[in-house]
Amino acid sequence: MTAAVSILPEQQLAALNGFYRKAVARKRLHLMLATTIAFAALFVAGIGAEVHPATFFAKIGNFVSYFDRIGTLESGARVWSDIGEWFWGWRKWLSLLGETILISYVGTLAGAILAFALNFLVAENTSPAPWLRFAVKRLMEFCRTVPDIVFALIFVIAFGLGPMAGVLAIMIHSVGVLGKLFSEIVENIDMKPVEGARSTGASWMSCLQFAVVPQVAAGFASYTLLRFEINVRGASVMGFVGAGGIGQELVVAIRKFYYSDVSAILLMIILTVFVIDIATGWARGRLFGKERHA
């Protein structure tokens, strides 16, 4: 097969080639500029964050050997050679892990209930008044921008040490996040049922109850389950500031160099997160599956 490529006359070709080179050169220049700026920013950040590559390379061995150390029992044997010794505190740890899950559960559910109550004020299509929408929206932004552990630090002082501070911190953070997600779901609903309900003379409340909530319930539940899973991770470190759960034991083990305890607790946390991840994933699948069939 012969190639049928038509070759343009020399003059036209030169002009086109010129344009092409110019375009490419401009693109390259932009890329070079962006790269330079990015590297300059990284360099400044490196100074700001006191990065010492020398320290890093001198001590990276410590990082690798850390995992070696947390895999070794006091007696010098590998952890898996004596499971009973490795998980010596499993009763205490399991009950603390249960407390962690419970903190996450109560905090998420309370947050979801509050977010459910507030999100209809924020969603553009159901909000009763613009000023109310603005105020509640700012409040939610505040709740989700301040990290939950900062709330926990403050609540530990106000409510005393213990899981209550952790629950309240997770609740406030969940109100902020879920309120935003919920109101986005509400903004995407089909408005025809709402109009139908209103045309029969339904009040604002009845409109929500009969026209909005049936459309959004599955989405709300799905987001709440997802949040529950994220909050289990968050609750596992609440103990760092004294707000209950397994974090307290973990921080003590890390700070006091009880190496095998660190690996045992970490393993239990990771397994719990896996199990909850899979369970909520399954529940979310069921939820949407049911919705589709109904």
Next chain:
Amino acid sequence: MTGMPSPNSEDLRARYPDVFDRPVSSRLATPAILLGACGIFLFGLVELEFSPARMLTGLQQLGWIVMLMLPPDPGSSLPAYLVALGETLSIALLGTTVAAAFALPVSLLAARNIVPSNIFRFPVRRFLDSIRGVDTLIWALVWINVVGLGPFAGVLAIAVSDFGAFGKLFSEAIEATDKKQVEGIRASGGNTLHEIRFGLMPQVLPVIAGQVLYFIESNTRSATIIGIVGAGGIGLQLAEQIRVLEWQKVSFLILMILMAVAAIDWISGKLRFAIIGRRATA
């Protein structure tokens, strides 16, 4: 005007048995789930030592604290706080960049369309999952053991925990790419590296850039909290001021964090738009 003839309910029942006579199990499912959820909730309240008395005294205390927070006032430590904020932003920027740089090659190994074999892909995925299962704060504690207190430990903590998240997100982005461009490269005689460089990368880079920018923003938040365990930045100042009950400084620091996050949000939004807009037209 006459209304519609009212339908005979017996008739309707006969016509739609599914709607009127649902099996008991499906009718009871929702109330049962709700009841169970409420039951666990109440059990949790009791188990976690909630009591109205504690709640009331706590709220009263909280009211006092909020009163003491007003007006926000940095005292004489404003320069120190600004330096700390700079440190936090540096931690977020560096940590995210390092994580992205390391996650990109690993994410190729975790993507189904590049490594079809399950045997290789499965361990990589589980490895990334385990990294993600551990919270950033825990990584910060581990790195403090290795490189000592200070922001450098924070950078490494964010880099490691984001490495897990990026590995998953990038590999998903790679799996979602169009196969035709890769096949085009192969048809013109390119090897595997050429396929990745010219077939895949142009498709995934805008997505990846968007995700990295989003993470820089969310890491500004994470970087504020890893200071609480001693990994530098504004969190260190915040935790200290909370512990010594300097509430005016606390509220000022919280305001600073809010403003920094809002600023980063704005900048990354602009950058994301610029990158995606340019790629889309190019």
